[in-house]
Amino acid sequence: MKKIIKRYRVFFIVLVAMLFLTIFNQQLGIKALRITGNSVIEMLLVIPPIFILLGLLDVWVPRETMIKYMGEGSGIKGVLLAIFIGSAAAGPLYGAFPVAAVFMKKGVKFMNILIFIGAWSTTKIPMFLFEIAALGNTFAITRLLIDIPGIIIIAYILSKMVSKKKVQTLYENAAKID
Amino acid sequence: MDSYIFYGLAIVLLLLSFIKDKKKTKMALKKAWKAFENILPEFLVVILLVGFLLAILNPETISKIIGAESGWFGVILAGIIGSITLIPGFVAFPTAAILLENGAGYMQIAAFISTLMMVGIVTIPVEIKYFGKKISILRNVLAFFFSFLVALIIGMVVM
Numbered sequence: 001m002k003k004i005i006k007r008y009r010v011f012f013i014v015l016v017a018m019l020f021l022t023i024f025n026q027q028l029g030i031k032a033l034r035i036t037g038n039s040v041i042e043m044l045l046v047i048p049p050i051f052i053l054l055g056l057l058d059v060w061v062p063r064e065t066m067i068k069y070m071g072e073g074s075g076i077k078g079v080l081l082a083i084f085i086g087s088a089a090a091g092p093l094y095g096a097f098p099v100a101a102v103f104m105k106k107g108v109k110f111m112n113i114l115i116f117i118g119a120w121s122t123t124k125i126p127m128f129l130f131e132i133a134a135l136g137n138t139f140a141i142t143r144l145l146i147d148i149p150g151i152i153i154i155a156y157i158l159s160k161m162v163s164k165k166k167v168q169t170l171y172e173n174a175a176k177i178d
Numbered sequence: 179m180d181s182y183i184f185y186g187l188a189i190v191l192l193l194l195s196f197i198k199d200k201k202k203t204k205m206a207l208k209k210a211w212k213a214f215e216n217i218l219p220e221f222l223v224v225i226l227l228v229g230f231l232l233a234i235l236n237p238e239t240i241s242k243i244i245g246a247e248s249g250w251f252g253v254i255l256a257g258i259i260g261s262i263t264l265i266p267g268f269v270a271f272p273t274a275a276i277l278l279e280n281g282a283g284y285m286q287i288a289a290f291i292s293t294l295m296m297v298g299i300v301t302i303p304v305e306i307k308y309f310g311k312k313i314s315i316l317r318n319v320l321a322f323f324f325s326f327l328v329a330l331i332i333g334m335v336v337m
Contacts, residue, residue: 014226029233032229032233035233037229048188052206055205056195060202092264100309122292134274139288170310
């Protein structure tokens with residue numbers, strides 16, 4: 001119980017702050033709480049299948065397989081797979097982080113994990129269709145064409161800027177999660 | 179819409195897994211729950227903050243400050259707004275279309291959309307949990323500047 005209170009401490013503080021806000025500015029507070037409610041519903045709709053797939057991946061796909069396709073020395077195959085998996089995903093960016101943790105556990109190369117995060121953030125296929133419908137072909141396709149090299153370059157820079165030791169620590173943390 | 183595909187996929191694979199091995203399936207579900215519960219506190223904070231931000235920033239306000247004439251100032255502002263807001267894509271794109279109709283510029287909208295998707299100030303606590311401070315901050319900074327390149331090119335291509 002004490003542990004739960006400690007972990008959710010920030011949440012309770014923010015929630016109380018929001019309730020205070022609602023007392024002083026009812027209109028703004030109620031609007032904020034309503035949007036929050038909508039986000040919770042959206043989260044509950046989008047997130048369960050991601051985590052179930054994650055659990056299944058963790059249990060069924062052996063580490064060796066993941067290393068072979070996306071680990072060190074997986075080359076262009078690993079990069080393409082990272083882009084594809086990230087792009088096929090649904091849900092907001094924060095849904096990508098737990099998946100990244102499982103990838104770390106399974107020995108996926110760090111740069112490929114960063115590419116995956118980049119792809120999840122901005123080249124999602126379902127979102128691309130939305131983008132074409134709302135903003136037109138030229139806008140959506142131009143953005144996609146700039147984004148793919150952009151994601152890879154950002155991943156490359158990031159992976160070069162952190163030490164092997166730091167990455168090692170991240171991988172160890174990820175292994176501890178379950 | 180696309181979440182249905184994921185539900186379908188999750189249910190089919192879960193059933194297959196259950197037929198093959200009940201114990202492993204149970205373990206998978208346990209792991210799924212643990213992974214979810216692990217970030218739930220951060221999730222909830224993020225969601226509350228997003229609710230607050232969106233309550234303050236409505237489309238009219240946004241449109242006022244990132245019009246086509248606002249130039250680079252508008253582009254940078256749009257990039258900052260995109261960085262701190264967290265709007266789902268299926269809301270963001272129609273909103274962007276409305277903003278364009280109401281006089282927002284293409285460059286500004288490109289910066290907004292790009293940072294909206296790639297930069298997440300409010301989700302940084304979740305990101306740090308998995309990637310550490312250095313990488314999370316660097317990734318967001320790089321993505322922020324990259325978004326201006328996207329805006330520049332979109333500004334040249336889309337008329």
